[in-house]
Amino acid sequence: MLAPRQVLEQLKARLAEGIERLPLASARGAGGEAEQDLVSLLLALPRVPSSLPQLAGAQFQFRHVHRDELRAGYGTAAEWRAQGTDRLRHLAASGRALRAHWYRADPDETGFEAFAMLGFAASPDPSPMIEDHLPNALLWVPEIGVRASEGAAALVLSAPRPSTPEALLERWGAALDALVPSLYEPVEGPRMAARLSREFAEPDQSGWAELVEAALRAIEADSLQKVVLSRRLDVTGTRRFDVDRLLGALSCLFPSCQVINLRRNGSSFIAATPERLLRQQGRALEVDAIAGTADRDQDTAADTALGEALRASDKNLREHRFVIDAIREALQPCCSDIRAPAKPQLMQLSNAQHLWSPIRAHAEAGVDLFDLAERLHPTPATNGQPRHEASAWLRQGEPFERGWYTGAAGTLEPDLSGELWVLLRCARVCGNRAELYAGAGIVAGSDPATEWDETEAKLRAMLSALQYA
Ligand SMILES: C=C(O[C@H]1C=CC=C(C(=O)O)[C@@H]1O)C(=O)O
Numbered sequence: 001m002l003a004p005r006q007v008l009e010q011l012k013a014r015l016a017e018g019i020e021r022l023p024l025a026s027a028r029g030a031g032g033e034a035e036q037d038l039v040s041l042l043l044a045l046p047r048v049p050s051s052l053p054q055l056a057g058a059q060f061q062f063r064h065v066h067r068d069e070l071r072a073g074y075g076t077a078a079e080w081r082a083q084g085t086d087r088l089r090h091l092a093a094s095g096r097a098l099r100a101h102w103y104r105a106d107p108d109e110t111g112f113e114a115f116a117m118l119g120f121a122a123s124p125d126p127s128p129m130i131e132d133h134l135p136n137a138l139l140w141v142p143e144i145g146v147r148a149s150e151g152a153a154a155l156v157l158s159a160p161r162p163s164t165p166e167a168l169l170e171r172w173g174a175a176l177d178a179l180v181p182s183l184y185e186p187v188e189g190p191r192m193a194a195r196l197s198r199e200f201a202e203p204d205q206s207g208w209a210e211l212v213e214a215a216l217r218a219i220e221a222d223s224l225q226k227v228v229l230s231r232r233l234d235v236t237g238t239r240r241f242d243v244d245r246l247l248g249a250l251s252c253l254f255p256s257c258q259v260i261n262l263r264r265n266g267s268s269f270i271a272a273t274p275e276r277l278l279r280q281q282g283r284a285l286e287v288d289a290i291a292g293t294a295d296r297d298q299d300t301a302a303d304t305a306l307g308e309a310l311r312a313s314d315k316n317l318r319e320h321r322f323v324i325d326a327i328r329e330a331l332q333p334c335c336s337d338i339r340a341p342a343k344p345q346l347m348q349l350s351n352a353q354h355l356w357s358p359i360r361a362h363a364e365a366g367v368d369l370f371d372l373a374e375r376l377h378p379t380p381a382t383n384g385q386p387r388h389e390a391s392a393w394l395r396q397g398e399p400f401e402r403g404w405y406t407g408a409a410g411t412l413e414p415d416l417s418g419e420l421w422v423l424l425r426c427a428r429v430c431g432n433r434a435e436l437y438a439g440a441g442i443v444a445g446s447d448p449a450t451e452w453d454e455t456e457a458k459l460r461a462m463l464s465a466l467q468y469a
Pocket residue numbers: 228230275290291292293354380381382424425437438439440441458
C-alpha cells in the first residue's frame with residue numbers, strides 16, 4: 001500500500017499533465033462574462049481516504065456508512081448566495097449558467113463527476129443571526145473535492161477560468177500539500193464520556209405544552225391539519241468538542257443516516273439525518289416520507305411491540321399520510337409514474353423508529369434538483385399542512401429561529417441532478433458549546449408529554465455522540 005507521501009507525490013506528478021487537458025482561456029465573448037466559468041480536473045486517488053480531516057477554512061462533508069459513500073469539499077472555487085422567497089430560483093439561474101460553462105477533464109477515467117454543495121436554511125427569511133455562520137442559501141463549488149464509493153476514490157480540483165497552467169499548478173499543488181497527507185491519518189477513536197450540561201432550553205417543558213395546546217386549538221378550529229413544532233437545547237461540554245470524533249461517533253451510531261458537516265466561519269453545522277428530501281439520478285427520483293415516531297427498547301420483544309404499535313397507530317399513520325399526500329401533490333406537475341408503498345415501512349435507528357415510505361417517480365425532461373427542491377421543501381415532515389398556513393403559524397408561534405435545522409443540504413452534479421437531505425438530528429457546534437434542535441409533528445390527538453418525550457429521544461442522537469467527541 002502506498003504511503004501518504006507517495007500518494008501526494010504521485011498526484012503532484014500527474015498535476016501538470018492533467019492541467020494541460022483543461023481549456024483555460026475564457027471562451028466567452030463580450031457581454032457573456034456575467035456568470036462564472038469553471039474548470040475541474042479529476043484525479044484518481046490510489047487509496048480510499050481513511051479520514052476526512054478538519055482543515056482551516058470552509059469545508060463540507062457528507063458520509064453514509066451503509067452506502068459506503070463519502071463526499072467532501074475544501075476551500076472555494078466559486079460560490080453563490082441567495083435569500084428571500086426567490087432564493088432557489090436565483091441559485092438555479094447560477095447553476096444553469098454554470099452547467100453550460102463547467103469544463104471537466106478526467107484523464108484517469110475515474111468515472112466520477114465534479115460536484116457542488118447546495119444547501120439552504122429552513123426559512124427563506126434573511127437572518128443576521130444565522131448569516132454569521134452560513135448564508136441563507138448557498139451553492140458552493142469547493143476548490144478541492146474528495147469523492148469515494150465502492151472502494152474507489154478521486155479528487156476533484158476546481159478553479160475559475162480564465163486561468164494559466166502556472167497559476168493552477170501553484171494553487172492546486174498547495175491545496176494537495178495541505179489535504180492529501182491527512183486523508184490517511186488513523187481515525188481517532190472515541191474519548192472517555194464527558195459530562196454535558198444543559199444550559200438553555202427554548203421552549204422549556206411547560207412552554208412546549210402551551211405550544212402544543214395552541215397547535216391543537218388551531219387544528220380543532222380547522223385552520224391547520226398538522227404542524228411540526230420544534231425546540232432548541234444548548235449544552236456545554238467539559239472540553240472542546242472534537243468535530244472529527246463527533247462525526248466518527250455519529251457514523252458509528254447511525255450508519256444508515258447521512259452524516260453531514262458544514263463548516264464555515266469557525267463553527268460547524270452537524271447532522272446525522274435519516275431523511276432524504278430527494279435523490280435525482282437522470283430522470284429517476286426517490287423521495288423519503290418519514291413521519292411518525294416510536295422509541296426503541298433493548299428488549300427485542302418489547303422493541304418489536306413498539307414497532308408494531310407504531311405501524312397500527314391511527315395518530316401516527318395520519319401524521320405520515322400528510323407527508324405522502326403533499327409529496328405526491330408537489331411532484332404531480334413535473335413527474336409521472338409516482339409510486340408510494342401501500343403501507344409505510346419501519347425505519348429503525350438506534351434512538352428511535354419511524355414510519356417510512358420511499359416514494360419513486362419519473363421526472364419530466366428538463367426538471368432539475370432546483371425545481372424539485374423548490375416544489376418539495378418544506379414537506380409536512382418538518383412544517384405542516386397546509387404548507388403556507390403552517391409556515392405562517394410557526395413564524396408567529398415558535399420562539400426561536402430554526403436556521404438550517406429543517407433546511408436541506410446535499411451535493412449537485414454538473415447536470416444539475418443530485419441529492420438533498422433534510423437537516424434533522426443536528427447541532428451547531430463551536431468550541432465546547434452545541435445548539436441542538438428537534439421537533440415533532442402535531443395532529444389531532446397528539447399529547448404534549450408524549451411529544452416532548454419524542455423530541456428527547458431525537459435529541460439523544462446528537463447528545464450521545466457529543467459525549468464521546
Ligand atoms: C422534525 C423532526 O423529525 C421529523 C422527521 C421524522 C419524524 C417526525 C415525527 O414523527 O414527528 C418528524 O416529522 C426532527 O427530528 O426534528
